[in-house]
Structures are given as structure tokens and as C-alpha cells.
Amino acid sequence: MDDRTVLQRIEQLVERERQIEESHVGRAPTDDERAQLKEIEIELDQCWDLLRQRRARRAAGQDPDVAVTRPEEVVENYLQ
Numbered sequence: 001m002d003d004r005t006v007l008q009r010i011e012q013l014v015e016r017e018r019q020i021e022e023s024h025v026g027r028a029p030t031d032d033e034r035a036q037l038k039e040i041e042i043e044l045d046q047c048w049d050l051l052r053q054r055r056a057r058r059a060a061g062q063d064p065d066v067a068v069t070r071p072e073e074v075v076e077n078y079l080q
Helices: 003-023 031-059
Strands: none
8 A cells, every 4th residue: 555545545534534523413422433433543543553654664765565554452552
């Protein structure tokens, strides 16, 4: 997946997140909506991580295509 594809996926996920959040204005989100938002959050974290990996590899003179999507357990446990 190249940088442009990753960025397009991020845009799609952000738009879907916005749609879900706007759909429950004035009421609590349903369990399904909460689950969808959690899945989106995880995939967004994975996409941003992949994009950072690709950029770091490129800056280090390495092949960015070697970067891989890390599992949820990794990206969700980074210290911030």
C-alpha cells in the first residue's frame, strides 16, 4: 500500500467516523455505533502507524514498501 492509498483510507475512515458521530447527535450512541467507532479508531491508528513507518523508512534511505500494518495489540498499546 503506497502513501496515497493509506491517506485515502484515512480520509474514508474519518468521514465514516464523522457520519456515525453525527447520526447520534442528541442521543447516546447504540452498542453497534460504539463498536463501529472502536473499529474505526483501531484502523485509523494502524493506518497512521503504517504511514509513519513508510516515511521513516524513506527518510532512512530504506524501502518504504517493506513497512507492514502492525496488529491492534501493538498500535493500541503505544505510550503517548
